[in-house]
Amino acid sequence: MSLLELRNIYKIYGDLHALDDVSLTVEKGEWVSIMGPSGSGKSTMMNIIGCMDKPTKGEVLLDGVNIAKESAKNLTGIRRDKIGLIFQQFHLVNYLTAVENVMLAQYYHSMPDEKEALEALDRVGLADRAKHLPSQLSGGEQQRVCVARALINYPEIILADEPTGNLDEANEEIVVDLFHKLHNEGTTLIVVTHDPEVAEVAQRTLVLRNGKLHKEVINQNFTGKIQFEDRQEVQPHA
Amino acid sequence: MFLRMIRGTLLRQWKKMLMIAFTIALGASLASAMLSVMLDVGDKMNQELKTYGANITVVPKASSVLNDLYDVEGDTSGTYLREDELGKIKTIFWAFNIVDYAPFVSTQADLPDGSEVKLTGSWFNHHMELPTGETLDAGICSMRSWWEITDGTWLDEQTMTEEHSAMIGAALAERLGIHAGDTLHVDGTEAALDLHIVGVYDAGGDEDEQIYAPLHTTQTLAGLDGKIDSIEVSALTTPDNELAERAAKDPSSLTVSQYEIWYCTAYASSICYQIQEVITDSVAAPVRQVADSEGAILEKTQLLMILITILSLIGAALGICNLVTASVMERSSEIGLMKAIGAQNGAVSGLVLTEIFLTAIFGGVLGFFAGFGFAQIIGHTVFGSAISLKPMVIPITAVLVVLVTLAGSIPAIRMLLRLRPAEVLHGGH
Numbered sequence: 232m233s234l235l236e237l238r239n240i241y242k243i244y245g246d247l248h249a250l251d252d253v254s255l256t257v258e259k260g261e262w263v264s265i266m267g268p269s270g271s272g273k274s275t276m277m278n279i280i281g282c283m284d285k286p287t288k289g290e291v292l293l294d295g296v297n298i299a300k301e302s303a304k305n306l307t308g309i310r311r312d313k314i315g316l317i318f319q320q321f322h323l324v325n326y327l328t329a330v331e332n333v334m335l336a337q338y339y340h341s342m343p344d345e346k347e348a349l350e351a352l353d354r355v356g357l358a359d360r361a362k363h364l365p366s367q368l369s370g371g372e373q374q375r376v377c378v379a380r381a382l383i384n385y386p387e388i389i390l391a392d393e394p395t396g397n398l399d400e401a402n403e404e405i406v407v408d409l410f411h412k413l414h415n416e417g418t419t420l421i422v423v424t425h426d427p428e429v430a431e432v433a434q435r436t437l438v439l440r441n442g443k444l445h446k447e448v449i450n451q452n453f454t455g456k457i458q459f460e461d462r463q464e465v466q467p468h469a
Numbered sequence: 470m471f472l473r474m475i476r477g478t479l480l481r482q483w484k485k486m487l488m489i490a491f492t493i494a495l496g497a498s499l500a501s502a503m504l505s506v507m508l509d510v511g512d513k514m515n516q517e518l519k520t521y522g523a524n525i526t527v528v529p530k531a532s533s534v535l536n537d538l539y540d541v542e543g544d545t546s547g548t549y550l551r552e553d554e555l556g557k558i559k560t561i562f563w564a565f566n567i568v569d570y571a572p573f574v575s576t577q578a579d580l581p582d583g584s585e586v587k588l589t590g591s592w593f594n595h596h597m598e599l600p601t602g603e604t605l606d607a608g609i610c611s612m613r614s615w616w617e618i619t620d621g622t623w624l625d626e627q628t629m630t631e632e633h634s635a636m637i638g639a640a641l642a643e644r645l646g647i648h649a650g651d652t653l654h655v656d657g658t659e660a661a662l663d664l665h666i667v668g669v670y671d672a673g674g675d676e677d678e679q680i681y682a683p684l685h686t687t688q689t690l691a692g693l694d695g696k697i698d699s700i701e702v703s704a705l706t707t708p709d710n711e712l713a714e715r716a717a718k719d720p721s722s723l724t725v726s727q728y729e730i731w732y733c734t735a736y737a738s739s740i741c742y743q744i745q746e747v748i749t750d751s752v753a754a755p756v757r758q759v760a761d762s763e764g765a766i767l768e769k770t771q772l773l774m775i776l777i778t779i780l781s782l783i784g785a786a787l788g789i790c791n792l793v794t795a796s797v798m799e800r801s802s803e804i805g806l807m808k809a810i811g812a813q814n815g816a817v818s819g820l821v822l823t824e825i826f827l828t829a830i831f832g833g834v835l836g837f838f839a840g841f842g843f844a845q846i847i848g849h850t851v852f853g854s855a856i857s858l859k860p861m862v863i864p865i866t867a868v869l870v871v872l873v874t875l876a877g878s879i880p881a882i883r884m885l886l887r888l889r890p891a892e893v894l895h896g897g898h
Contacts, residue, residue, distance in 0.1 A: 274891075283809065283891035304813060311811025318894055322806045326477030331470070338470040339811035380810070392894075 232295060234259040234387060234419055235280065240289035242275050242442075249275040250286065251442040257388075262410070262420040264430035267439035273423045274392065276439065280421060281314055281390045282306040294387060311340050315381030319393035321373040323365040329376045330361040333383050340384040351379040355409055371402025378409055382418075389413060391422045395429050407432055471820070478824050482796060489792045489825065490832035496785025496873055497836025501866045502843035503774040503781075508859040509848070510770055523570070523612055523701035525737060527744055527753040549574075549696035550751055552684070557747035558702065559599050566735050569703040571595075571608045572684060576691035579656040586641065587679045588655060590687025593624045609681065612703060613672065621649025621668035626683060631665035633686045638677035642669045655680070657690025702744065702753070706737040708767050713738050782873050789877025793825060797881045804885060805893035814886050821885060825878050826871075833870035837863070 235257040242250040250272045257263050267273050278284035279291055282298055283306075291299045298309060310316075323332045333348040352361050355375040365373055374394060381389055391410075395403040407429060410420055422433060430436045434453050438446040479486055531548035555572055558564075574590045592608030599605060610623050624636050637647055647653055653664045664682060671677060688694050709717070716723055716731045717738035723731060731739050741753035797804065807817050841858060848856035 278891040281809075281891075283889065283894075307808065307811060307813055310809065316809055320802075320894075322802060322809075322894060324474075324477070324803055324806065326481040327473065331473060334470055335474075335807070336810045339807065339816065343470045 236292040238290040264433035271439040272442040282310040315386035317391035319396040492788035493832030494836035498840035499781035501840030505844035525702040527700040561743040566705040572697040635664040635682035639671040640677035659692030786877040793881040805890040809890035829874040
């Protein structure tokens with residue numbers, strides 16, 4: 232059984248079909264990128280996969296449960312237990328320190344555990360910055376705190392929305408390396424991105440256009456490492 | 470973690486929280502000031518209204534029956550109260566609330582010019598040694614404080630040198646050409662006396678055609694030793710409520726507990742009842758004119774204060790509403806994030822409400838003390854005395870602060886519950 236399965240998903244706002252009959256599957260431990268221009272439906276798909284929205288039509292099976300039919304309260308529970316979210320804008324609570332931001336996810340999941348939160352920060356290379364407020368951290372460091380917060384509850388899927396959108400190349404590489412490490416540890420990754428370099432390091436790239444799944448590209452040379460020196464315009468294979 | 474978040478919010482948004490606390494303090498201060506004055510105003514108004522005279526009259530039972538049946542002043546001849554029982558009035562349960570009283574006995578007397586005059590006997594400043602050890606100077610000097618002395622002085626029973634002194638109404642004095650210091654011969658039904666006139670008063674009513682003399686002088690003239698017609702009592706009373714009105718009609722209709730509450734509350738009706746218990750064959754009744762104006766003024770004053778309280782609380786609720794809604798809107802991405810990482814609506818609402826209530830407690834306490842200060846200013850300005858702190862004001866103000874804070878937070882909480890993480894974290898689609 233696939234970890235995630237979207238079956239004929241539609242999301243309709245009036246006359247606009249933000250998602251139009253989209254179907255896809257993601258296996259456990261897979262690293263998938265979702266690409267597409269603005270308005271192609273990437274964020275809508277991310278919201279639906281992340282249990283933050285429901286499709287107008289179709290089924291979304293997450294670990295065998297059709298989340299399209301769940302109540303808002305249950306969706307919050309599923310999100311808390313199964314999904315780790317990473318945002319382009321980081322969305323750290325600015326009056327909490329790095330470690331407290333990680334503990335916040337623990338607090339709403341089960342019990343805050345500072346030791347475990349510090350270990351999570353250590354995994355992303357920020358053990359020494361644990362007591363710093365977000366305003367005292369660089370963009371890359373803030374995104375790594377965000378990754379640590381997403382990891383802390385051992386989610387089934389890490390869902391990242393433009394995780395490198397606000398980062399320079401050096402930090403972009405650090406974050407992608409983190410994803411590679413997570414992938415190697417068996418974590419399922421779904422990364423929504425504009426950036427071809429970030430997209431093509433995944434095992435599989437899905438290209439959305441006008442709400443439809445336009446292309447699906449398998450990365451034959453998957454290394455999980457970003458290759459800046461070979462930067463080219465992405466032309467996903469059919 | 471919860472406390473760290475609360476502390477973080479309060480410290481980070483201290484300016485906004487201070488504004489919320491200030492708004493709550495403003496509402497709470499007005500509410501506590503109005504409540505303090507409102508709960509104390511009954512006593513204050515009573516004290517003010519005492520200057521308008523007695524609020525309870527005691528008459529013999531027989532004349533009261535005639536009065537009730539025919540709505541006319543009863544012929545009191547042959548029915549009198551006993552002078553020797555007057556001291557008992559200061560022994561009733563509510564003796565402390567009896568601030569003044571005076572007995573009255575009236576008779577007709579003939580003047581030298583052949584005309585007839587009404588002569589009333591009473592206490593002027595009668596000194597009493599009470600069984601409790603207290604002393605009381607009671608009489609019409611204080612109970613007719615609005616009389617204007619146009620000639621001479623008030624009759625002073627304690628320093629009176631002449632055996633039979635009296636005061637004469639201005640109209641009668643003018644007709645007879647009498648001045649203070651003159652002697653007036655009066656011929657009563659049982660005796661004739663020469664009265665030494667010590668003062669001329671202008672009462673602005675029927676009394677201006679009468680003569681007021683000490684009780685024993687009038688009793689001698691009328692041959693009514695030890696007898697009196699009526700007693701006027703000035704008492705501090707609690708405004709009547711439904712229980713008092715029911716008891717006034719028939720105390721036996723009350724249950725035992727209702728009776729105890731009524732008996733142990735200073736309602737005019739319960740004081741009347743207690744006076745009747747100690748004065749043989751008497752009927753004590755509130756003076757409707759005074760009692761009614763007391764009630765009407767009290768009701769209107771209290772209504773005004775209730776309206777001010779309600780309006781100030783509505784104002785505070787609207788202020789809180791704006792500030793809390795603005796705060797939640799400012800924090801929408803933070804709240805969206807909490808929901809995205811698994812916070813249920815209850816947890817987020819609980820966090821925001823805790824912040825607001827902590828602020829409300831601060832503002833409420835501040836407002837309560839400020840309000841008590843306002844109450845003192847009102848007390849000294851309007852009544853010339855301090856307003857006492859009624860313990861009841863504290864829980865009422867607390868409940869009002871909670872209700873106003875809740876009411877003011879409702880729109881913000883509704884917004885918070887409707888807030889979808891997807892919309893605030895990265896747009897809808």
